[in-house]
Amino acid sequence: MIRTLATAVLVMALSSPQARADDAPPHLADGFGLTVTNQPRWVDETRRTFVFSVSTNQVPAPTLLPGQEPGRHAVVVTLPEDYGRTSDRHPVQYYLHGHPDRPDSQWNQRVVEKATAGTGLITVQPNGSGRGWYSNWVNPGAAGPQNWETFHLEQVIPFVDANLRTKASRADRAIVGHSMGGFGAFHYAEHRPDLFSHVGSFSGGLDLRNSEVRAAITTTLVNPASGTPTVNADAVFGSPFWPFDGVWNAQSPAHNVGRLRGMGVALYTGNGGDLTVNPVQAVLENRARETALVTAANLRAEGIGFHFSDYGDGSGWAPGCTGKHADEACVQADMNHFVRLVTGHA
Template identity: 65%
Template sequence: MKKLTALAAITALGLPVPTARADGAPPAFTDGHGLTVVAQPRWVDHNERTFVLTVRTGQVPAYSVLPGQVSGEHSVVVTLPEDYAVSGATRYPVHYHLHGHPDRPDTAANQRLFEEPTVGVPLITVAPNGSGRGWYSNWVAPPAGLRPQNWENFHLDQLIPFIDANLRTIPTRDGRAVSGHSMGGFGAFHYAEHRPELFGYVGSFSGGLDLLSQEQRAAVVATTQLPGSGTPTVPVDAIFGPPVWPLDGVWNAQSPAQHVGALRGTGVAMYTGDGGDLLVDPVRAVTENRARATNLVARDHLLAAGIPHTFVDYGDGSGWAEGCTGKHAQLPCLLADMEHFVSLLMGTLTHP
C-alpha cells in the first residue's frame, strides 16, 4: 500500500486535523472558501456511512432546479470509510464523482454507487450537485435570472479546499481522483484537463467526451431546452455559446477528446457499452451507443499522444456484470464500472 502519514500532510500544508464527533453524528462543517453551510451534515440512514450537507455559493447563486431542489442550495453527498470515526488522525484519499443528466447526487441509486464498491476501502467519496444541465463548466452566457453559472469555479476552487478543511483528507494530487457518468464523464475529463495539478486519476463512465461531434452538440443543446432537465430552461447558447461554425470556438476549446495531452502523467480510465439490442429500451440503448462513439475518439487521441490509459468497452454488458445489458445509466453496469475504477485508484493513490 502507498502511505502518507497524517503528520506529513499536516506539516506540509498547515491543515488542522478535523476530529470525529463523540455523539455519533457526522462531522460538523465550517463555512469557508466561498461556501456557506445552510444545512449541516445528516446521515442518510442508520448505517452512518453517507451524509448530505447543503451549501450556498456566489459562483452559482441560482440554478435550474429539478423537483425537490431549492435554487441556490447545493447538496453535497459524502460517503466515508467505515472506520472513519474511530481512526484517529488517519487521512484518506478523496474520490469526487460527478452525476449525469438529469440527475442529482442525493439519490438511492447514487448511494449504492458510492457505498457498495467501497466496502472495506479507505476512500472518501464526494458527490456535488451539478444541476440537471450544469455541464460542469463556467457558462458563457447564462440568462439574467441565473447569473453566474460558474460550476467549474464552484467545484474546483471552492468545494475541494472546503472538503480538505473539514474532513481528514490527503489534500494532494496523489490523494485525489475525479470521475463521472454521462454528463459527469464529460465533467471529469474537463476538470482533469483544466486542472491536472488537482487529480491523480480521472475516470469516465459512458461520458460524452467529444463536443466536435454534431450528435453530442445536439444532446447538449437538447438539455438546455427540455423542462425535464430543470426549470427554467435556458437559451441554446447559454453554456458553450452558439453551437455552429464560425461561432463555436468555445465548443471546440472545451471538448475533452481533443485535449487529452493535459492528462499526461494522470491515470486515465474510460468505460462504455454499445447499447446492446437497440430495439430494447431504444432511448438508453442509442444514447449509450453514441456516447461510445465519443469515447472512441478520446481513445484514439490518447493512443496518438502515447498516454497510457484503461479502456473498457463492455459491449452488450453480458460479460461485464449481471443485469448489465449495455444501456446508458444502467445501475448494474455503473456498479461494475465503479468497482473496477476504485480498484485502479487504490493501486495508485496514496492511502492508509
C-alpha cells in the same frame, strides 16, 4: 435487581454504535466562498453517507429539479467505515453525476457505498444541477452566474480538505463521473491536472465537436425536464454552429487529452445492447461510445497509457449489465473497477 438491570441497559445503549459521540456526522465550517445552509445528516442507519447543503456566489441560482431548494447545493459524502473510530487521513474521489440526475439519488449512494466498502476512500458527490455541464457558462443570461467549474474546483475541493480528514494532495485525489459527469471529470482533469492523479469516465459525452453530442447538450438546456427555469441553447458553450462554435471546439475533452499525461486514465462504455429494448438508453450509450473511441484514439496518438473497458452489450462485464446508458449494474461494475485502479488493487 431492577436498578441493576436498568444500569446494564443504559451501559449497553451508551456503548452501542448508534449512541457513540463520534457517530454524529462532522460539523462543517463555512469557508472558501461557501456558506453551509444545512449541516450534515446521515442518509440512513448505516451512517456511512451524509448530505449537507451550501450556497455559493459562483452559482447563486441553479436551475432546479423537483425537490431541490433554490440557492442551495446538496453535496453527498460517503466515508470509510472506520472514519469515526480513527484519526487517519483518507484519499478522496469526486464523483460527478449525470443528466438529469442529482448527487442525493439513491442509486448513486448504492453504487458508491458498494464500490468503496473496505477501501478507506472518501467519496464526494457535489451538485451539478440537471444541466450544469460542469463548466463556467459563457452566456448564462437571466440565470445569473453559472460558474460550476469554479464552484467545484476552487471552492468545494478546498472546503472538503479543510473540513474532513483528507489526504489533500494530487496523489490522493481522483475524479470520475457518469454521462454528463464523465464529460465533467475529463473537463476538470484537463483544466487542472495539478489536482488529480486519476480520472475516469462512465459513458461520458467526451467529444464536443460531435454534432450529436452538441444536439444532446443543447436539448438539455431548453428542456423543462432538465430543470426549471430553462435557458438558451447557447448558454453553456455559446453557439454550436460554425463559425461561432469556438468554445465547443476548444473545450472538447476528447481533443485535450495531452493534459492528462502522467495521470491514471480510464474509460468505460457499452454499445447500447439490444436497440429494440429501451431504445433511448441504448442510443445514448451507443453515441457515448463513439466519443470514447475518439478519446481513446487521441490518447494513443499522444502516447498516453489508459484503461478502456469497452464492454459491448454488458453480458461479459457484470451480471445484469445490458450495455445501456443508465444501467445501474453496468455503472456499478465501472465504479468497482475504477476504485480498484485508484486504490492500486486492479
